[in-house]
Structure formats: C-alpha cells, structure tokens
Amino acid sequence: SQTIHQWPATLVQPVGSPLSLECTVEGTSNPNLYWYRQAAGRGLQLLFYSVGIGQISSEVPQNLSASRPQDRQFILSSKKLLLSDSGFYLCAWSLGMWGQGRSDTQYFGPGTRLTVL
Amino acid sequence: AQSVTQLDSHVSVSEGTPVLLRCNYSSSYSPSLFWYVQHPNKGLQLLLKYTSAATLVKGINGFEAEFKKSETSFHLTKPSAHMSDAAEYFCVVIVSGSNTGKLIFGQGTTLQVKP
Numbered sequence: 001s002q003t004i005h006q007w008p009a010t011l012v013q014p015v016g017s018p019l020s021l022e023c024t025v026e027g028t029s030n031p032n033l034y035w036y037r038q039a040a041g042r043g044l045q046l047l048f049y050s051v052g053i054g055q056i057s058s059e060v061p062q063n064l065s066a067s068r069p070q071d072r073q074f075i076l077s078s079k080k081l082l083l084s085d086s087g088f089y090l091c092a093w094s095l096g097m098w099g100q101g102r103s104d105t106q107y108f109g110p111g112t113r114l115t116v117l
Numbered sequence: 118a119q120s121v122t123q124l125d126s127h128v129s130v131s132e133g134t135p136v137l138l139r140c141n142y143s144s145s146y147s148p149s150l151f152w153y154v155q156h157p158n159k160g161l162q163l164l165l166k167y168t169s170a171a172t173l174v175k176g177i178n179g180f181e182a183e184f185k186k187s188e189t190s191f192h193l194t195k196p197s198a199h200m201s202d203a204a205e206y207f208c209v210v211i212v213s214g215s216n217t218g219k220l221i222f223g224q225g226t227t228l229q230v231k232p
Contacts, residue, residue: 043224043225044207044222046220049219059219092161105151105166108160111158111160
C-alpha cells in the first residue's frame with residue numbers, strides 16, 4: 001500500500017530564516033505531487049505541483065520554491081521566510097491525470113504546522 | 118471555470134441526529150467531485166468521490182453524497198452523527214482540462230457534534 005510522509009510535523013522559525021519541508025511517498029512510482037498551504041480558517045491553496053522529476057509548476061507567485069530531486073521526493077523551500085508564510089502545509093500525491101477515474105484521487109500527508117515569528 | 122461553494126461555514130448537530138453538509142459546484146464539464154475530512158492538525162482524508170457512475174456515492178464512516186446535476190449540488194449526509202465526526206469537511210472539484218488533477222477546494226464546513 002502507498003504511504004506519504006511529511007517532516008517535520010511542526011516548525012517554528014524566525015522571520016528571514018530559510019525553510020525546507022520534505023515530503024516522500026512510498027509504494028508507488030511516478031506519482032503527481034502537490035504542495036498546498038492552509039492558512040488559519042481558510043481552505044487549501046495549491047502552491048506547486050509536479051508531474052515528474054525536475055518538473056515543477058507554480059500556482060501562486062511568492063517567496064517559496066519547490067524541487068523534486070527524486071521520483072518520490074518533493075521539497076518546499078524558502079530562502080527568507082515572511083510572517084505571511086505561517087500556515088499548515090500539506091503534501092499530496094496522485095497516480096494519474098484528470099479523467100482517469102480512480103487514479104486522479106489525491107491522497108494527503110499528515111501536514112507540517114509552520115509558525116513564523 | 119470550475120468552482121465550489123460550501124453553503125455553511127459551521128454546522129452543529131446533536132449526537133445521533135442526521136448530518137447535512139451542503140455543496141454546490143460550477144463546472145462546464147461533467148465534474149469529478151470529492152468530499153474530504155480534516156481532523157484538527159491532521160491531513161485530509163478522502164471520504165468519497167463521484168466519478169459519473171452512480172449518482173449516490175457511499176463513503177467511509179457511514180457518509181454518503183448525492184450528485185444532482187439539475188441542482189449542481191453534491192451534498193454530504195449521514196443518518197446519525199457520532200462524536201468522532203466533529204471535524205472540518207471540504208467539498209472539492211477537480212479542474213477539468215488539466216492533465217495534473219488539480220483540485221479546487223471549498224472554504225470548508227466545521228461540523229460540531231454535541232453530546
């Protein structure tokens with residue numbers, strides 16, 4: 001069966017510090033990978049998605065970046081954090097593309113709670 | 118363009134009574150629709166999914182949802198609420214024409230279950 005991991009679970013960082021959040025998926029190959037942010041009291045916002053190694057698409061202009069160095073690894077980074085970067089970050093994976101029935105379902109990791117002070 | 122509207126930001130029910138969480142969607146295509154649940158400080162768990170097969174979809178934990186094209190609705194129901202159902206619920210539509218399965222989330226409905 002497939003599992004998705006995120007770490008760290010919680011993180012408190014000062015403004016201006018760098019960030020690295022990691023997401024890994026086990027039990028599948030060539031997944032689509034996604035980073036979402038959930039601000040307090042709001043729905044989820046898609047930040048980045050990737051359909052393969054080294055392929056990153058950005059949805060929202062910001063000071064965050066994403067990388068996919070390996071097939072099942074997805075990293076969210078920042079060189080200098082802002083207060084507005086605080087939130088709950090969720091990684092997700094899916095097998096296929098839209099219109100392919102069950103394979104387009106996204107499965108979410110446990111999330112990382114980021115607080116920027 | 119696709120969109121999702123969850124009509125209630127907060128729903129409160131008593132344990133053992135029915136649950137109704139309302140969702141309307143907008144889509145130019147036959148949509149794929151989902152309901153996810155999120156417990157505090159946890160990731161999202163898939164409850165159920167509509168994929169243009171049966172219009173009444175059964176999910177986990179006794180939840181079900183009915184796709185009504187004429188009303189552009191996909192409301193989530195459960196006959197009898199349990200305390201463990203207290204959580205945030207998201208109605209989600211997949212972006213049509215996308216080859217990546219991008220999702221559009223509703224703003225969420227907080228379900229409170231009173232003893």
